[in-house]
Amino acid sequence: MAIEAGNETGGHRRIRLGMVGGGQGAFIGAVHRIAARIDDQFELVAGALASDPARAKASARELGIADDRAYGSFEEMARAEAARADGIEAVSIVTPNHMHSPVAKAFLEAGIHVICDKPLTTTVAEAEELVALVRKTGRIFVVTQNYTGYPMVRQARAMIANGDLGEIRLVKVEYLQDWLTEPLETTGQKQAAWRTDPARSGAGGCIGDIGTHAYNLACFVTGLALDELLAQLSTFVEGRRLDDDVQILLKWKGGAKGLLWASQVAVGNENGLTLRVYGSKGGLEWAQETPNHLWFTPYGRPKQLLTRGGAGAMGEAARVSRIPSGHPEGYLEGFATIYAEAARAIRAAAAGEKPDSEVIFPTVEDGLAGVRFIDAAVKSSAGNGAWVRMP
Numbered sequence: 001m002a003i004e005a006g007n008e009t010g011g012h013r014r015i016r017l018g019m020v021g022g023g024q025g026a027f028i029g030a031v032h033r034i035a036a037r038i039d040d041q042f043e044l045v046a047g048a049l050a051s052d053p054a055r056a057k058a059s060a061r062e063l064g065i066a067d068d069r070a071y072g073s074f075e076e077m078a079r080a081e082a083a084r085a086d087g088i089e090a091v092s093i094v095t096p097n098h099m100h101s102p103v104a105k106a107f108l109e110a111g112i113h114v115i116c117d118k119p120l121t122t123t124v125a126e127a128e129e130l131v132a133l134v135r136k137t138g139r140i141f142v143v144t145q146n147y148t149g150y151p152m153v154r155q156a157r158a159m160i161a162n163g164d165l166g167e168i169r170l171v172k173v174e175y176l177q178d179w180l181t182e183p184l185e186t187t188g189q190k191q192a193a194w195r196t197d198p199a200r201s202g203a204g205g206c207i208g209d210i211g212t213h214a215y216n217l218a219c220f221v222t223g224l225a226l227d228e229l230l231a232q233l234s235t236f237v238e239g240r241r242l243d244d245d246v247q248i249l250l251k252w253k254g255g256a257k258g259l260l261w262a263s264q265v266a267v268g269n270e271n272g273l274t275l276r277v278y279g280s281k282g283g284l285e286w287a288q289e290t291p292n293h294l295w296f297t298p299y300g301r302p303k304q305l306l307t308r309g310g311a312g313a314m315g316e317a318a319r320v321s322r323i324p325s326g327h328p329e330g331y332l333e334g335f336a337t338i339y340a341e342a343a344r345a346i347r348a349a350a351a352g353e354k355p356d357s358e359v360i361f362p363t364v365e366d367g368l369a370g371v372r373f374i375d376a377a378v379k380s381s382a383g384n385g386a387w388v389r390m391p
Contacts, residue, residue, distance in 0.1 A: 012041070012347065014040065014041060014042055014043040015041060015042045015043070015089050015090055015343055015346055015347070016042075016043060016045050016046075016086065016087070016088045016089050016090075017036055017042040017043060017044050017045065017088060017089070017090050017091070017092060018044070018045065018046040018047055018048075018077060018081060018088035018090070018091045018092070018112075019032070019033070019044060019046075019047045019048075019049060019091065019092045019093075019094060020047070020048050020049075020074045020077065020091060020092070020093050020094070020095055020099075020103050021048075021049065021050070021093065021094040021095035021096075021099070021103075022047075022049055022059075022092070022094040022095075023047075023049030023050035023055055023056060023058075023059030023060075024049075024050065024055055024058065024059045024062070025190050026094065026190075027191060028094050028117060029049070029094045031331075031332065031335060032092050032094050032115075032117075032144070032335070032339075033063070034332055034335075034336075035146075035332060035335035035336040035338070035339045036092065036336075036339045038322075038332065038333065038336035038339070038340075039322075039336055039339070039340045039343070041339065041340060041343035042090070042339065042343065044063065044065065045065065045066075045069060045086075045088060046065060046069040046070075046071065046077060046081055046087075046088050047059070047060050047063070047065050047069070047070060047071065047077070048071040048072065048073055048074045048076070048077040049063075049070075053072030053073070056070065056071065056072055057070045057072065069081075074099075074102075074103045074106055074107075075106055077091075078091075078106040078107050078109075078110040078112070079110070081110070081112065082110035082111060082112065087112075088112060089112065089113060089346060089350070090112060090113040090114065090115055090140070090342070090346055091103075091107045091112055091113070091114055091115070092115045092116075093107075093114065093115070093116040093117060094117050095117075096194045096200040096201065097119055097121070097122050097200060097201050097202050097208065098122050098199065098200045098201070098202065100116055100117070100119075100120060100121050100122075101120075101121040101122070101126040101127075101129070101130060104116055104130055104133075104141075105129075105130065105133060108130075108133050108134065108137050108139050108141075109133070109137070111137065111139065112139065113139050113140040113141070113142075113342075113346050113349070114134075114139065114140070114141045114142070115142045115144060115338075115339070115342055116141070116142070116143055116144065116367070117143075117144050118143055118144060118145055118212055118213070118216075118362075118367065118370060119202070119204075119208050119212050119367065119370050119371055119374060120143055120364065120367025120368060120370060120371050121202075121367075121371055122201070122202030122203070122208075122371075123202070123371070123375075124368075124371050124372055124375050126371075127367060127368040127371040127372070128368060130364055130367070130368075131364050131365060131368050134364045138349075139349075140342065140345045140346050140349055141363060141364040141367075142338060142341070142342040142345070142361045142362065142363070143361075143362040143363065143364065143366055143367040143370075144335065144338050144362070145212075145213060145216040145217075145220070145338075145362040145366065145370075146331070146334050146335040146337075146338055147213055147216075147217050147273060147288060147334060148216065148217065148220045148334075148337075148338070148360070148361075148362060149320060149333075149334040149335060149336070149337030149338045149341075150288075150291045150320075150329075150333075150334040150337070151291075151292070151308045151313075151316075151317035151318070151320050151321045151329065152286055152291060152292060152293065152294040152306070152307075152308055152317060153217070153220070153221060153286065153291075153334075154316040154317050154319075154320055154360075155294055155306065155313065155314050155316055155317040156221045156275070156277070156284050156286055156294055157220060157221045157223070157316070158314050158315075158316040158317075159284065159296070159314070160221060160222055160223060160277065160279075160284070161223060163281075164281065164282060164296070164298075165277060165278070165279030165280075165281055165282045165283065165284060166279040166280035166281030166282065167279055167280045167281075168222055168224060168252075168254075168256045168277060168278075168279045169255075169256055169257070169278055169279055169280060170256065170257060170258065170276075170277070170278040171218050171222055171224065171250065171252065171256060171257075171258035171259075171275075171276070171277050171278075172258060172259045172260075172275075172276045172277075173214045173215070173217060173218045173258070173259070173260050173261075173273075173274070173275045173276075174214065174260075174261045174262070174272060174273070174274050175210040175211065175213055175214040175261075175262040175263075175272065175273045176261070176262070176263050176266040176269035176272035176273075177210065177263065177264045177266065177269055177270065177271060177272070178263075178264070178265060178266055178267045178268060178269050178270070179192075179264060180192060180195075180196070180206075180237065180240075180244050180264040180265055181237070181264075181265045181267055182237065183237050183238070183239060183240065185197075185240070186239075195209050195242075196240055196241060196242050196244075197241065197242075198241055198242060201242060202374070203242075203374065203375070203378045204233075204242065204243065204374040204377070204378055205235075205240070205241075205242025205243045205244060205264075206233075206242070206243050206244050206245060206246050206262055206263065206264045207231075207233060207243055207246045207262060207374055207377050207378070208374050209264070210262050210264065210273075211246045211248075211260065211262035211373075211374070211377070212370040212373065212374060213273065214260050214262050214273065215260060215370065215373050216362065216366065216369075216370055217273070217275055218250075218258065218260070218275060218277075219366075219369070220362075221275060221277065221284075221286075222252075222256075222277055224252040224253065224254065224256055225252065225253045225390075226250060226251070226252055226253070226373070226390045227251045227252060227253045227389065227390060228250075228251040228387050228388065228389050228390065229248050229249065229250055229251070229373075229376055229377060229380060229387070229388055229390070230248065230249040230380055230385055230386070230387050230388070231246065231247070231248040231249075231376070231377035231378075231380040231381045231385070231388075232246070232247045232248070232381055232385055233245075233246050233377060233378065233381035234246075234247075236265050237265065243381075244263070244264045244265045245262075245263040245264070245265055245266075246260070246261065246262040246263065246377065247259075247260075247261050248260040248261075248377060248380075251387075270289070271288060271289060272287070272288070272289065273287070273288035273289075274286065274287045274288070275287075280299075281298065281299055282296065282297055282298040282299050283296075283297045284296055284297075288331075291328075291329065291330055291334070292307055292308040292328060292329060293305060293306070293307055294306045294307075296312075307325060308321055308325055308329065309321065309324060309325020309326065310325060313325075316358075319358065320337045320340075322336075338361055338362070341355075341359050341360060341361040342361055344356070344359045345359055345361065372390060372391055373390070376388040376389075376390055
């Protein structure tokens with residue numbers, strides 16, 4: 001695919017970005033578009049924004065996309081953009097889960113880098129196929145596990161890698177919401193409808209939607225690999241076809257133990273993602289609703305509050321911070337960090353180089369791990385809480 005100059009920003013040409021999904025009525029598409037522009041590294045120039053061609057084109061016009069680059073299908077978009085001298089360099093996939101695999105395959109085969117929402121796919125076989133295709137094509141593939149982009153999450157990861165907690169013993173992660181406490185999917189609400197539909201969401205409901213975020217966060221921060229899990233997936237709302245509450249025991253390789261609880265029927269919780277990690281020398285606590293704070297307790301000493309710009313903040317946190325301390329950074333900025341890291345990797349690839357070692361983003365292999373986690377949890381719960389070993 002040929003690349004020609006476009007708009008310049010900070011000495012760099014903005015990366016030409018396309019989007020599949022995320023049209024009228026979609027939540028996550030708007031989040032991706034904002035995140036892609038926060039650091040001014042991307043320019044949205046093409047899209048197949050809905051499965052209905054008329055709505056796709058109407059959505060594109062609302063976003064200022066030229067008519068000749070407003071496509072009625074992702075297949076058409078992949079072919080046309082790959083043939084253009086000024087074609088897109090990366091595509092953002094923000095469709096329901098069941099479309100991630102076919103869309104990603106089409107753009108990888110067209111030589112275009114991929115930024116894909118989670119979970120990677122709805123089946124392990126599809127995820128493994130994507131991993132093989134990424135390796136074959138050499139394209140950059142980023143999974144938007146956006147909570148890995150928060151500065152204090154990067155700080156926690158660095159502290160654990162530095163040995164500040166000693167040998168990790170206990171990992172507890174929760175992701176609690178209450179928005180599906182009632183059968184919202186029966187009212188025509190778009191987000192609830194597809195997230196509770198096995199044909200579009202896959203075999204997991206709550207576990208695929210937010211449980212994978214909790215699992216990925218625990219793995220990212222601790223550096224641990226999961227050995228076995230024992231899961232109980234529950235559906236509390238009558239008539240719902242997928243789980244809305246997940247409780248899992250975790251055994252990590254190396255001997256650490258853990259708990260994961262994800263729920264979308266935990267009344268009183270809005271977006272309660274929290275992580276607690278305890279080792280032989282100390283403990284860490286982080287909550288997404290106060291993302292600029294990280295609590296650190298060295299054993300035998302008082303608990304310390306570490307802030308994004310305060311004393312004790314590390315370079316790993318500072319590198320992904322944008323504004324002075326005391327000003328809150330949150331969800332959109334964390335998402336933007338993933339896009340900024342993707343931009344650095346895409347620019348390096350265009351130059352025939354590898355990105356700097358400090359560039360971190362969830363990869364297609366991380367996406368595969370998430371799908372394997374969903375699959376193992378579903379199997380464990382179906383087996384009445386049997387222990388299931390991770391591949």
